[in-house]
Amino acid sequence: MQTISVRCKLQVPPELRQEIDRTLSGFADACNQILSVAKRDNCWNTTKLHHKVYKPVREATGLKANHVCQAIRRVIGNAKAVKEVHKFRPTSLNLDTRTFSYIEESQTVGVTLMCGRVKFKLSIGNYQLALLKGQSPTAATLKKTKLGDYYINICVNLPTEPTGKTPKVIGVDLGRREIATTSTGKTWSGQQIQAVRDRYSRVRANVQSKRTRSSRRLLRRLSRREQRFQKWLNHNISCQLIREAKELNAALAFEYLTDIRQSLNQKPRSKTERRRTNNWSFYQLRMFVQYKAAIVGIPVVFVPPAYTSQTCARCGHVHTEKGKSFRNGKKFKCLHCGFEFDADLNASLNISALGMSVIHPESPGMSCQLEGQLSL
Numbered sequence: 001m002q003t004i005s006v007r008c009k010l011q012v013p014p015e016l017r018q019e020i021d022r023t024l025s026g027f028a029d030a031c032n033q034i035l036s037v038a039k040r041d042n043c044w045n046t047t048k049l050h051h052k053v054y055k056p057v058r059e060a061t062g063l064k065a066n067h068v069c070q071a072i073r074r075v076i077g078n079a080k081a082v083k084e085v086h087k088f089r090p091t092s093l094n095l096d097t098r099t100f101s102y103i104e105e106s107q108t109v110g111v112t113l114m115c116g117r118v119k120f121k122l123s124i125g126n127y128q129l130a131l132l133k134g135q136s137p138t139a140a141t142l143k144k145t146k147l148g149d150y151y152i153n154i155c156v157n158l159p160t161e162p163t164g165k166t167p168k169v170i171g172v173d174l175g176r177r178e179i180a181t182t183s184t185g186k187t188w189s190g191q192q193i194q195a196v197r198d199r200y201s202r203v204r205a206n207v208q209s210k211r212t213r214s215s216r217r218l219l220r221r222l223s224r225r226e227q228r229f230q231k232w233l234n235h236n237i238s239c240q241l242i243r244e245a246k247e248l249n250a251a252l253a254f255e256y257l258t259d260i261r262q263s264l265n266q267k268p269r270s271k272t273e274r275r276r277t278n279n280w281s282f283y284q285l286r287m288f289v290q291y292k293a294a295i296v297g298i299p300v301v302f303v304p305p306a307y308t309s310q311t312c313a314r315c316g317h318v319h320t321e322k323g324k325s326f327r328n329g330k331k332f333k334c335l336h337c338g339f340e341f342d343a344d345l346n347a348s349l350n351i352s353a354l355g356m357s358v359i360h361p362e363s364p365g366m367s368c369q370l371e372g373q374l375s376l
């Protein structure tokens, strides 16, 4: 089973907007109050914190009982996830079975707000419909975007085990030179894409220097156009990845994405290069892959990114010494066994091998596995 969240846009009539906003700010207030108590008493246990804050917070905010329970969970959850939580903003609301329901026949959701239960129609496409089919989700998050739209992220559990055994794992390396490289040798070249994005960025820099009202409008339009381009391409890449996985009856393996940004940022780089790396939405690409994989029943696994680009895919030798990296631009050269290879492909082979050990823990050691795959 794999839990993914399905993002659905809500159709909100104008008169209900402020009802949502009122609940959102009540929820943020509650979180902030709970956080200050938790910090003051250094209490990070859900039950203990509940005893301390439930009554006073409910009275102060006027929230429903379950909203307060969710606020406590949110505070504890955030505290565990990040080192220092400062402040909660009124942009999201956690919902559970008592405050949320999904009605498949009418494509609506019931959400409990401060004023009571309210129904909203969903405006969603085929992806979301397919993912929500036959589901009775038990958790969701209501969100308000910067532009003032409302979305609900519905958590669903999807079976990922395909019928029969999955003998293969396609490793996918996401990087800066190429957007994606697979262990089966496919690449989505960053160059051509980069040309398009550089053009957007040049126009943007030009417009930005003007700082008038119309230039700000143009800037917004530009960035939306760039977003559409990115979305289109990510859809495209994810479709092709899924198709290949389906054909080979293989699973897909990726690195944890949060770390890609970090590891790429370790090296001091030019401003241009930094923009190029950080702007590409690998997160979006991964989400698309997860959606589509879930629909067709292809397992997606994530592997730790440590050393995937410094390990030799043939002999398994790890070259970690700083400055003595055997990755030289686009080439990877192993001084241990003499293996020379495309650097991205080398990384994707390592990701594939790691993915294999996640899916088949009983499989033989990593380097043996790789020998077999290289002879493909």
Ligand SMILES: [Zn+2]
Pocket: 312, 313, 314, 315, 316, 317, 334, 335, 336, 337, 338, 339
């Ligand atoms: Zn080697």
